[in-house]
Amino acid sequence: MVLADRLAEVLNTIAATAKRAGRADGSVTLVAVSKTFDADTIRLAIAAGQRVFGENRVQEAQAKWPDLKQETDDIELHLIGPLQSNKAADAVALFDVIETVDREKIARALASEIERQGRTLRLYVQVNTGLEPQKAGIAPDDAVAFVDFCRNELKLTIEGLMCIPPAGENPGPHFALLQKLAAEAGLAKLSMGMSGDYQTAVEFGATSVRVGSAIFGER
Ligand SMILES: *Cc1c(COP(=O)(O)O)cnc(C)c1O
Numbered sequence: 243m244v245l246a247d248r249l250a251e252v253l254n255t256i257a258a259t260a261k262r263a264g265r266a267d268g269s270v271t272l273v274a275v276s277k278t279f280d281a282d283t284i285r286l287a288i289a290a291g292q293r294v295f296g297e298n299r300v301q302e303a304q305a306k307w308p309d310l311k312q313e314t315d316d317i318e319l320h321l322i323g324p325l326q327s328n329k330a331a332d333a334v335a336l337f338d339v340i341e342t343v344d345r346e347k348i349a350r351a352l353a354s355e356i357e358r359q360g361r362t363l364r365l366y367v368q369v370n371t372g373l374e375p376q377k378a379g380i381a382p383d384d385a386v387a388f389v390d391f392c393r394n395e396l397k398l399t400i401e402g403l404m405c406i407p408p409a410g411e412n413p414g415p416h417f418a419l420l421q422k423l424a425a426e427a428g429l430a431k432l433s434m435g436m437s438g439d440y441q442t443a444v445e446f447g448a449t450s451v452r453v454g455s456a457i458f459g460e461r
């Protein structure tokens with residue numbers, strides 16, 4: 243299958259799963275994760291109509307996306323990987339959505355860069371639902387207070403929560419936890435689900451899924 247066919251298949255699967263789950267048409271956004279793939283491969287997805295993309299490294303994205311964004315004006319680029327505060331200025335300049343806000347230091351760095359650059363960014367708080375020591379994300383118990391802090395103290399636009407369940411575990415309980423925390427925090431958006439589990443995520447209320455290899459191929 244060529245890329246456009248794999249993209250169409252993922253979009254069809256999302257639509258069918260959402261429909262079966264009784265969810266409205268268009269209630270799930272596909273974030274096509276293009277990390278490690280070059281600009282010409284990404285152009286195939288853009289030519290096929292895809293507009294929302296995810297990258298996990300600021301530097302890699304800087305090498306590909308300024309040109310791609312120039313070529314197509316309605317691209318929406320998401321940062322889905324960990325962010326260091328010394329990269330906050332670059333991230334704010336390039337990305338439209340940052341999904342990995344997970345600590346006070348990075349939230350403060352983003353707030354000051356957003357103000358300095360006069361940009362409007364939508365942000366997600368990443369939650370470490372599996373409490374994995376090596377994984378980014380705020381602990382579930384601290385998530386609601388952190389969202390409140392970002393909104394009230396820093397005046398950031400927190401749109402939703404994001405999680406990456408532990409590899410090899412049933413993702414359902416993690417998606418359910420993220421949904422519960424978002425409801426408690428008064429957030430409507432849930433970024434969850436990857437190539438291996440995006441159908442489950444849609445069943446658990448994902449409003450966006452981050453799918454890479456099912457579209458672009460193995461990395
Ligand atoms: C790479 C990545 C994805 C996509 O993973 P696939 O299994 O290729 O779909 C999704 N989310 C994050 C945070 C990633 O780093």
